[in-house]
Amino acid sequence: MNFNLLIENLTNPALLFFVLGIIAVYLKSDLEIPQNSSKFISIYLLFAIGFKGGQELSHEAFTTEIAWSMVFGIFISLFIPLYTFFILKKKLNLYDSGAIAAAYGSVSAVTFVTAVSFLEAQQLNLHGHMVAIMALMESPAIIIGLVLISVFNKKESKNIKTTSILKHSLTNGSVLLILGSLAIGFIASDKQAEGIAPFTNDLFKGFLAIFLLEMGITSGRKLKSFFSFGLFPTLFAIIIPLFNGLLFAILSTLVTEDISNRFMFAILAASASYIAVPAAMKITVPKANPGLFLPMALAVTFPINITIGMPLYFLIINAF
Numbered sequence: 405m406n407f408n409l410l411i412e413n414l415t416n417p418a419l420l421f422f423v424l425g426i427i428a429v430y431l432k433s434d435l436e437i438p439q440n441s442s443k444f445i446s447i448y449l450l451f452a453i454g455f456k457g458g459q460e461l462s463h464e465a466f467t468t469e470i471a472w473s474m475v476f477g478i479f480i481s482l483f484i485p486l487y488t489f490f491i492l493k494k495k496l497n498l499y500d501s502g503a504i505a506a507a508y509g510s511v512s513a514v515t516f517v518t519a520v521s522f523l524e525a526q527q528l529n530l531h532g533h534m535v536a537i538m539a540l541m542e543s544p545a546i547i548i549g550l551v552l553i554s555v556f557n558k559k560e561s562k563n564i565k566t567t568s569i570l571k572h573s574l575t576n577g578s579v580l581l582i583l584g585s586l587a588i589g590f591i592a593s594d595k596q597a598e599g600i601a602p603f604t605n606d607l608f609k610g611f612l613a614i615f616l617l618e619m620g621i622t623s624g625r626k627l628k629s630f631f632s633f634g635l636f637p638t639l640f641a642i643i644i645p646l647f648n649g650l651l652f653a654i655l656s657t658l659v660t661e662d663i664s665n666r667f668m669f670a671i672l673a674a675s676a677s678y679i680a681v682p683a684a685m686k687i688t689v690p691k692a693n694p695g696l697f698l699p700m701a702l703a704v705t706f707p708i709n710i711t712i713g714m715p716l717y718f719l720i721i722n723a724f
Contacts, residue, residue: 509548
């Protein structure tokens with residue numbers, strides 16, 4: 405096996421800033437990214453990837469491949485929470501099982517953004533419709549997770565209203581921003597888009613590095629309490645994403661032969677939400693423990709994907 409991709413990813417400045425954030429916590433440093441700055445960077449990253457995706461989409465003709473790719477993406481977000489829920493329920497309570505299943509069926513916009521940077525390093529371009537697919541995949545998994553909790557806990561099923569779930573998942577800030585930016589990028593002409601290209605393109609990797617530094621600090625703070633839950637959550641957060649990524653890297657040949665599209669499907673299947681799902685669960689299932697599902701997605705799965713996962717999925721896609 406060629407380990408060049410793995411070594412290249414491990415020495416990527418963005419990843420090293422993530423590691424620096426974790427180290428800073430363990431050294432008890434006062435290093436911190438101001439909350440307002442962190443929020444701005446999150447908004448910027450979603451805006452930039454959405455806008456660039458819209459621009460790419462404007463140059464694409466809607467084909468049966470794109471239509472089937474959208475169906476395939478929704479299938480991924482429905483299938484993963486269904487099978488993971490029953491694995492989780494053997495070891496964890498109903499509420500945590502549903503929340504974790506929803507998190508792993510949904511997607512991580514930050515992992516998606518990091519994957520775009522990985523593609524660029526391989527001199528491959530992201531196709532615009534994959535941004536739309538990412539946005540489509542965020543909500544179904546949340547709904548499935550909440551439905552599973554309702555089905556297996558009929559006493560409280562009345563407390564979970566379908567209308568409120570749908571409204572929250574569709575008006576979630578990250579979903580709305582990515583879809584809105586996608587639409588604006590699609591409408592804007594090439595000349596108009598060129599005017600803000602220095603902001604959407606040139607600054608992207610720098611902002612990503614700073615954001616991952618903040619993610620490292622957040623992860624480091626949550627690791628200590630997370631380890632008190634035992635070995636099972638850690639193993640799940642490592643094995644399941646890698647399995648999902650490899651499985652759908654191979655199955656994606658059913659809908660597309662494009663390497664970059666297949667890679668993004670693998671990333672979407674392997675990633676776990678630590679923004680949209682916690683927000684939804686806080687409102688609808690307050691009994692789910694954020695001290696469990698949040699560190700699993702952020703402190704374990706996220707670094708596994710950007711260190712081992714991305715080079716591995718890329719190698720498998722090229723091999724099959």
